Amino acid sequence: xxxxxxxxxxxxxxxxxxxxxxxxxxxxxxxxxxxxxxxxxxxxxxxxxxxxxxxxxxxxxxxxxxxxxxxxxxxxxxxxxxxxxxxxxxxxxxxxxxxxxxxxxxxxxxxxxxxxxxxxxxxxxxxxxxxxxxxxxxxxxxxxxxxxxxxxxxxxxxxxxxxxxxxxxxxxxxxxxxxxxxxxxxxxxxxxxxxxxxxxxxxxxxxxxxxxxxxxxxxxxxxxxxxxxxxxxxxxxxxxxxxxxxxxxxxxxxxxxxxxxxxxxxxxxxxxxxxxxxxxxxxxxxxxxxxxxxxxxxxxxxxxxxxxxxxxxxxxxxxxxxxxxxxxxxxxxxxxxxxxxxxxxxxxxxxxxxxxxxxxxxxxxxxxxxxx
Numbered sequence: 001x002x003x004x005x006x007x008x009x010x011x012x013x014x015x016x017x018x019x020x021x022x023x024x025x026x027x028x029x030x031x032x033x034x035x036x037x038x039x040x041x042x043x044x045x046x047x048x049x050x051x052x053x054x055x056x057x058x059x060x061x062x063x064x065x066x067x068x069x070x071x072x073x074x075x076x077x078x079x080x081x082x083x084x085x086x087x088x089x090x091x092x093x094x095x096x097x098x099x100x101x102x103x104x105x106x107x108x109x110x111x112x113x114x115x116x117x118x119x120x121x122x123x124x125x126x127x128x129x130x131x132x133x134x135x136x137x138x139x140x141x142x143x144x145x146x147x148x149x150x151x152x153x154x155x156x157x158x159x160x161x162x163x164x165x166x167x168x169x170x171x172x173x174x175x176x177x178x179x180x181x182x183x184x185x186x187x188x189x190x191x192x193x194x195x196x197x198x199x200x201x202x203x204x205x206x207x208x209x210x211x212x213x214x215x216x217x218x219x220x221x222x223x224x225x226x227x228x229x230x231x232x233x234x235x236x237x238x239x240x241x242x243x244x245x246x247x248x249x250x251x252x253x254x255x256x257x258x259x260x261x262x263x264x265x266x267x268x269x270x271x272x273x274x275x276x277x278x279x280x281x282x283x284x285x286x287x288x289x290x291x292x293x294x295x296x297x298x299x300x301x302x303x304x305x306x307x308x309x310x311x312x313x314x315x316x317x318x319x320x321x322x323x324x325x326x327x328x329x330x331x332x333x334x335x336x337x338x339x340x341x342x343x344x345x346x347x348x349x350x351x352x353x354x355x356x357x358x359x360x361x362x363x364x365x366x367x368x369x370x371x372x
Contacts (some may be wrong), residue, residue, distance in 0.1 A: 008039040011222045014229060030080040031225065038218070039075035041066045063121070064113045067142045068106050074149035075102040081156040105145045112138045124209050125189070130196035140193040143186045171227030178221030185214040243286035246362060251290050253365035256326060257296025260333045264295045279331035294359055303337075305331030319360065323367035 015032040082091035089263050113136040130136045161172035253329050258265050303344050304325045
């Protein structure tokens with residue numbers, strides 16, 4: 001239960017963050033409300049939360065609140081698909097109709113719950129007396145609606161999964177399997193209610209297995225709907241770490257060139273303290289350092305050639321030799337020696353595309369650090 005609640009909390013926090021950025025996104029709002037209702041239902045179902053609610057509002061209230069929250073969660077889940085449909089107006093009309101259905105079911109199970117004594121309704125699903133019609137209707141009615149809503153959601157999720165590409169399709173298939181498993185678990189529970197209503201005893205291991213299936217399927221569903229977003233965030237984190245590492249590795253080369261040509265250092269867009277950890281700030285500082293290094297290399301290139309070298313001498317030079325020439329050129333600039341010739345197109349020597357260019361810049365910077 002604690003693992004399930006932790007997974008739901010993580011999913012809720014992620015969706016609330018997305019909703020804050022897009023508050024008018026109806027499908028996103030629906031899935032966020034779905035997860036929020038599902039997340040709120042579990043603390044009420046826990047022994048501590050249930051006993052607290054029952055102490056304040058009477059025995060059985062926690063169970064009623066939990067089931068109503070689950071009904072609302074499934075309704076908002078259907079709304080997510082309805083609002084995502086191509087015909088938005090038709091989706092909204094269907095959502096209003098489904099709201100009437102879930103409202104009728106919620107009122108019906110509430111009436112069934114309050115029409116029996118508190119002590120009769122206080123038991124759990126496994127211990128409740130299903131031979132009492134109101135108790136059987138409470139569990140059976142809620143279970144059948146959940147089965148219907150989950151089955152429809154599973155069907156729509158499978159349709160979207162077939163239309164999508166990875167990584168979105170992977171998350172959708174995970175969600176579809178989770179929804180299907182939840183629908184199966186609800187169907188089995190409905191059968192158990194009917195069997196127990198007839199007075200037949202159901203083995204406790206079977207009910208425990210169904211409860212485990214329900215918990216596992218909810219976790220799988222929560223993982224599925226957050227999969228693509230979590231994967232994108234992991235990729236962004238990897239890029240952030242790489243840019244931050246490469247920014248530090250370029251420091252020796254940048255310091256040498258910035259000392260020789262301080263006018264090439266670009267002014268930061270925001271204070272350094274704010275840019276240090278923010279993702280945009282790290283990427284901005286990384287790209288700015290690359291530009292500054294490239295400009296500095298263009299300016300210092302005339303000093304890199306010896307007297308008997310021509311312009312093509314730098315095209316096949318390795319990083320260690322270039323680092324040595326950079327040290328020597330920096331010393332000449334510091335002494336005020338004028339540029340002996342025009343700038344040399346050094347980019348061809350460092351790489352044919354941006355990725356290889358950056359790798360070569362880092363190699364030269366590492367060579368400068370090793371030679372220091």
